[in-house]
Amino acid sequence: MKILFSAPESNWADYRDLLPSALARAGIEAEVVREAAPGTVDYIVYAPNDDLRDFTPFIRARAVLSLWAGVERIVGNATLTQPLARMVDDGLERGMVEYVAGHALRHHLGMDAHVVNPEQDWTPEAPPLAADRPVTMLGLGALGRACAQALAGLGFPVTGWSRTQKRIEGLRCLSGEDGLSEALEGAQIVVTLLPLTPETENLLDAARLALPARGAALINPGRGPLIDDDALLAALDTGRIGHATLDVFRTEPLPRDHPYWAHPRVTVTPHVASATRPATAAQVIVENIRRAEAGEPLLHLVDRARGY
Numbered sequence: 001m002k003i004l005f006s007a008p009e010s011n012w013a014d015y016r017d018l019l020p021s022a023l024a025r026a027g028i029e030a031e032v033v034r035e036a037a038p039g040t041v042d043y044i045v046y047a048p049n050d051d052l053r054d055f056t057p058f059i060r061a062r063a064v065l066s067l068w069a070g071v072e073r074i075v076g077n078a079t080l081t082q083p084l085a086r087m088v089d090d091g092l093e094r095g096m097v098e099y100v101a102g103h104a105l106r107h108h109l110g111m112d113a114h115v116v117n118p119e120q121d122w123t124p125e126a127p128p129l130a131a132d133r134p135v136t137m138l139g140l141g142a143l144g145r146a147c148a149q150a151l152a153g154l155g156f157p158v159t160g161w162s163r164t165q166k167r168i169e170g171l172r173c174l175s176g177e178d179g180l181s182e183a184l185e186g187a188q189i190v191v192t193l194l195p196l197t198p199e200t201e202n203l204l205d206a207a208r209l210a211l212p213a214r215g216a217a218l219i220n221p222g223r224g225p226l227i228d229d230d231a232l233l234a235a236l237d238t239g240r241i242g243h244a245t246l247d248v249f250r251t252e253p254l255p256r257d258h259p260y261w262a263h264p265r266v267t268v269t270p271h272v273a274s275a276t277r278p279a280t281a282a283q284v285i286v287e288n289i290r291r292a293e294a295g296e297p298l299l300h301l302v303d304r305a306r307g308y
């Protein structure tokens with residue numbers, strides 16, 4: 001069996017040993033290669049790269065296995081007719097939980113006032129308890145659900161919102177258009193963990209950014225285009241939104257002259273909220289190859305029509 005590892009060189013360094021050893025542990029005899037005649041390839045492990053954009057010649061490939069959770073750069077590729085699975089990885093999930101919990105607690109506890117305090121201001125104002133700080137999580141998939149549950153575990157009252165209605169212990173779950181307004185109204189911390197699709201692009205526009213409590217914090221580790229940037233900058237200028245912690249942007253790296261860099265109410269992190277962790281991700285890839293070979297359904301299949 002031949003597995004083509006089609007991803008940037010930096011990823012190959014991470015997987016060149018891990019993937020063959022995970023395959024061997026699963027008892028799968030396979031060769032993991034960087035180049036191959038397309039007609040000989042059984043599986044493609046993929047992250048967007050310039051060498052492979054046309055999947056047409058891979059007539060034998062039984063699946064394309066994405067290294068990334070977000071597939072917006074692949075899902076619309078008309079040449080991709082093979083099943084596409086996205087990455088759902090324990091390491092990725094744990095990293096996202098830590099990022100979201102850390103930034104939520106930073107805002108909740110007002111830590112910035114103590115980290116940078118040149119005037120040596122001593123105003124002993126204790127923050128409220130988490131129980132008095134409503135949080136809204138947009139997206140209740142693999143990542144949103146884990147983060148929402150972690151925040152609920154810290155004591156925050158968490159409302160989650162998704163396309164289809166969910167029932168998740170400890171969370172208030174809403175869905176659909178009306179559910180979105182209800183979820184945003186009065187929230188003091190809003191986190192976006194939605195995929196980028198035609199339906200979610202510019203979801204947070206001026207009208208929706210006006211719904212959370214005045215001074216609310218927005219944390220976006222989802223995708224940049226989920227937010228209308230001009231509307232967010234306007235909401236930050238008036239203090240309607242008190243702070244935005246942004247990890248993802250329409251253009252990455254964020255251009256040096258972008259107003260987000262200099263805005264006093266914005267924290268820019270360079271798309272580091274979480275990353276696929278090769279050790280656990282290699283096992284996910286191998287499990288999907290095992291399933292495909294055994295005729296079992298693939299895990300984490302992307303629905304092309306939905307776009308995620």
Ligand code: NDP
Pocket residue numbers: 069070071088092138139140141142143144145161162163164165176193194195196197199200221222223247248271272273274275308
């Ligand atoms: P999932 O596909 O598991 O979950 C997506 C969630 O969004 C689901 O709850 C889904 O609803 C909901 N959703 C999708 N479309 C809509 C819509 N139109 N209206 C309402 N809800 C919608 O994705 P993950 O949780 O694994 O990942 C989420 C995103 O996080 C990724 O797509 C990626 O963009 C981003 N990401 C960012 C990283 C970073 O480092 N910054 C790292 C990894 C991922 P339903 O459950 O009903 O289908």
